[in-house]
Amino acid sequence: MKISNQSIIEMYEKMLKIRKFETKAMNLFAEGKIPGFVHLYIGEEAVATGACASLRDDDYITSTHRGHGHIIAKGGDLKYMMAELFGKETGYCKGKGGSMHIADATKGILGANGIVGAGHTIAVGAGLAAQYKGTDQVCVCFFGDASTNQSTFHEGLNLASIWKLPVVFVCENNGYGISVSQARHQAITDISVRAVAYNMPGITVDGNDVFAVYEAVNEAVSRARKGQGPTLVECKTYRWRGHFEGDPTVYRPVEELEQWKKKDPIPRMEKYIIENKVMTEADVTKLNEKMEKMVDDAVDFAVKSNNPSMASAVEDVYTDIIEEARVR
Amino acid sequence: MRKMTYGQGIKEGMRIRMLENPDVFIFGEDVGLFGGCFGVTSGLFDEFGDKRVRDTPISEGAIIGAAVGSAAAGLRPIAELMFIDFLTVGMDQLVNQAAKMGYMFGGKIKLPMVVRLPAGGGVRAAAQHSQSLEAWLTHVPGLKVVYPSNPQDAIGLMLSAIDDDNPVMYIEHKTLYAVPGEVEDEVKPIPFGKANIKKEGTDVTIITYGKQVYDALKAAEILAKDDIDVEVIDLRSLYPLDKQTIFNSIEKTHKVVLVSEEAKRGAYTGELAAMIAEECFFECDAPIKRVGALNTPIPFSAELEDYVLPNAEDIVNAVKSLF
Numbered sequence: 001m002k003i004s005n006q007s008i009i010e011m012y013e014k015m016l017k018i019r020k021f022e023t024k025a026m027n028l029f030a031e032g033k034i035p036g037f038v039h040l041y042i043g044e045e046a047v048a049t050g051a052c053a054s055l056r057d058d059d060y061i062t063s064t065h066r067g068h069g070h071i072i073a074k075g076g077d078l079k080y081m082m083a084e085l086f087g088k089e090t091g092y093c094k095g096k097g098g099s100m101h102i103a104d105a106t107k108g109i110l111g112a113n114g115i116v117g118a119g120h121t122i123a124v125g126a127g128l129a130a131q132y133k134g135t136d137q138v139c140v141c142f143f144g145d146a147s148t149n150q151s152t153f154h155e156g157l158n159l160a161s162i163w164k165l166p167v168v169f170v171c172e173n174n175g176y177g178i179s180v181s182q183a184r185h186q187a188i189t190d191i192s193v194r195a196v197a198y199n200m201p202g203i204t205v206d207g208n209d210v211f212a213v214y215e216a217v218n219e220a221v222s223r224a225r226k227g228q229g230p231t232l233v234e235c236k237t238y239r240w241r242g243h244f245e246g247d248p249t250v251y252r253p254v255e256e257l258e259q260w261k262k263k264d265p266i267p268r269m270e271k272y273i274i275e276n277k278v279m280t281e282a283d284v285t286k287l288n289e290k291m292e293k294m295v296d297d298a299v300d301f302a303v304k305s306n307n308p309s310m311a312s313a314v315e316d317v318y319t320d321i322i323e324e325a326r327v328r
Numbered sequence: 329m330r331k332m333t334y335g336q337g338i339k340e341g342m343r344i345r346m347l348e349n350p351d352v353f354i355f356g357e358d359v360g361l362f363g364g365c366f367g368v369t370s371g372l373f374d375e376f377g378d379k380r381v382r383d384t385p386i387s388e389g390a391i392i393g394a395a396v397g398s399a400a401a402g403l404r405p406i407a408e409l410m411f412i413d414f415l416t417v418g419m420d421q422l423v424n425q426a427a428k429m430g431y432m433f434g435g436k437i438k439l440p441m442v443v444r445l446p447a448g449g450g451v452r453a454a455a456q457h458s459q460s461l462e463a464w465l466t467h468v469p470g471l472k473v474v475y476p477s478n479p480q481d482a483i484g485l486m487l488s489a490i491d492d493d494n495p496v497m498y499i500e501h502k503t504l505y506a507v508p509g510e511v512e513d514e515v516k517p518i519p520f521g522k523a524n525i526k527k528e529g530t531d532v533t534i535i536t537y538g539k540q541v542y543d544a545l546k547a548a549e550i551l552a553k554d555d556i557d558v559e560v561i562d563l564r565s566l567y568p569l570d571k572q573t574i575f576n577s578i579e580k581t582h583k584v585v586l587v588s589e590e591a592k593r594g595a596y597t598g599e600l601a602a603m604i605a606e607e608c609f610f611e612c613d614a615p616i617k618r619v620g621a622l623n624t625p626i627p628f629s630a631e632l633e634d635y636v637l638p639n640a641e642d643i644v645n646a647v648k649s650l651f
């Protein structure tokens with residue numbers, strides 16, 4: 001695999017950015033500053049980072065309820081993300097979406113999604129648009145292991161396959177759908193085998209190895225750009241936190257988490273970077289500090305932003321109709 | 329009498345029938361080991377085992393479909409959808425299959441199934457986890473729809489739901505799970521189509537159900553200070569509907585306000601208003617008034633969500649507009 005030092009540094013920076021953003025979100029939730037549901041990506045950073053490294057700004061992604069990592073990896077701005085988590089008017093969705101519904105049309109981010117399985121078919125539609133218009137854009141569809149039991153997964157892969165659409169299905173197999181382990185929700189261990197049923201390439205990689213993810217998705221993306229159709233890439237990984245913040249995780253053994261923490265994708269990459277002299281230790285420290293500062297600035301931006309105006313509540317339901325407001 | 333929460337009441341109703349009848353069983357996402365996303369089934373997995381309290385994959389189509397099939401084949405399934413919003417994913421199995429099989433097959437098939445549907449907003453869960461979709465269900469001939477507001481009704485309606493040979497949609501408001509209430513030592517099944525007069529009054533009738541029962545009672549207290557004596561009716565069962573209790577009340581008060589948390593356009597309260605206009609028009613001496621959410625998806629921001637959803641103040645204003 002040939003990959004420039006520049007790209008390696010960018011990937012490392014993205015992973016750090018995600019980890020630090022998520023750690024901050026975790027703390028803010030614990031302090032009661034962020035309401036609603038928050039699903040964190042800590043431990044899974046290599047998947048989104050490796051997968052998005054081959055994408056251009058005009059490529060698309062679809063995301064999930066656990067979307068912060070995907071959005072950051074695709075170039076989302078921490079300030080607008082954090083403001084959205086706070087429900088502020090400066091947030092990506094003007095405070096209407098929250099953690100589960102962040103989107104950025106300018107970056108091809110077709111939205112985090114609260115409905116498990118919804119992204120599979122939306123990604124197919126984005127791929128269809130690219131093919132129809134004759135561009136070489138692709139769509140990367142992120143989804144969890146447990147979502148592959150929804151009919152949309154099967155319908156989406158089938159349609160992408162028969163129409164040879166430029167879609168890369170990236171499965172984040174973290175071993176659980178909320179409390180239900182993979183062994184209890186499906187009768188397979190490698191989700192990539194499902195590609196066989198739709199006659200597309202399927203591959204399983206170590207989702208905590210950013211290079212492995214990069215390599216697999218990069219190949220899938222180039223195939224897709226050339227009109228050679230979809231690929232299913234399964235990335236084995238693990239979520240460190242509960243399903244949502246506040247989940248006591250009674251359903252999994254502590255040792256399992258400890259084992260996976262040893263495979264933390266970030267120190268792994270750090271080791272590579274330093275051993276191969278891509279960066280010095282001092283550079284690494286500096287980059288860590290820079291990312292922390294960036295997250296702090298995002299929080300600052302969010303805190304100082306205004307709440308949405310009541311008038312905005314009735315806007316955006318349609319492009320051309322403003323719904324009736326309430327007299328209160 | 330004893331005290332328990334609404335969530336515990338729902339569980340108690342299921343547990344009573346599970347102890348009596350081995351054909352009653354539960355399945356849904358995370359209902360087993362985890363005890364349900366809102367903890368409603370907690371403990372049942374330990375008590376009844378994984379044959380009768382089953383975790384399913386994330387497959388709402390299969391969850392509702394399996395309820396239909398197992399009910400047709402003689403069991404009495406209770407299927408839980410984690411949020412009513414996910415009904416969309418299993419809608420064919422519900423609307424084209426469950427609701428119609430009895431009729432299409434000339435009454436030859438019975439479907440004694442219950443679908444539990446946590447609904448409503450107020451928990452900052454945004455547009456895809458906060459909806460009130462009861463009108464979709466009451467619109468479909470073949471489905472029964474109930475919506476308890478307190479622990480006692482939760483038990484009584486659950487018993488009737490399980491005993492019923494038709495598909496029963498059992499809607500639960502998420503913000504009520506932890507709300508406590510008094511419960512009789514031995515709760516009897518509450519027959520469907522029997523509303524409950526929560527507060528008697530002579531000046532205006534508020535008809536509602538679920539969480540808005542509490543808002544209506546709060547509004548009634550506020551209105552009492554202005555010497556407006558409010559009657560509050562908790563429908564409990566949306567279909568079948570207790571028309572008689574509604575008519576009796578309007579004959580007394582001659583004014584009616586209908587309250588639900590639904591987006592107002594196309595809401596179930598619209599059906600109620602039409603029914604009252606058709607069948608009880610001459611008893612009304614003021615317009616039939618409705619209170620509901622704004623016609624928008626539910627926004628995430630706390631301020632916006634509170635603005636979009638109806639509250640006691642809106643009910644007070646609606647009532648005052650009739651005088």
Ligand SMILES: Cc1ncc(C[n+]2csc(CCOP(=O)(O)OP(=O)(O)O)c2C)c(N)n1
Nearest residue numbers: 066114115116144145146147176177178414
């Ligand atoms: C249609 C639908 N069903 C159920 C849920 C509730 N839910 C949210 S996330 C989740 C588990 C998803 O597991 P997986 O796809 O493996 O993603 P992970 O959370 O592990 O990243 C469930 C059951 C939902 N949001 N939408």
Ligand SMILES: [Mg+2]
Nearest residue numbers: 144145176177
């Ligand atoms: Mg998972």
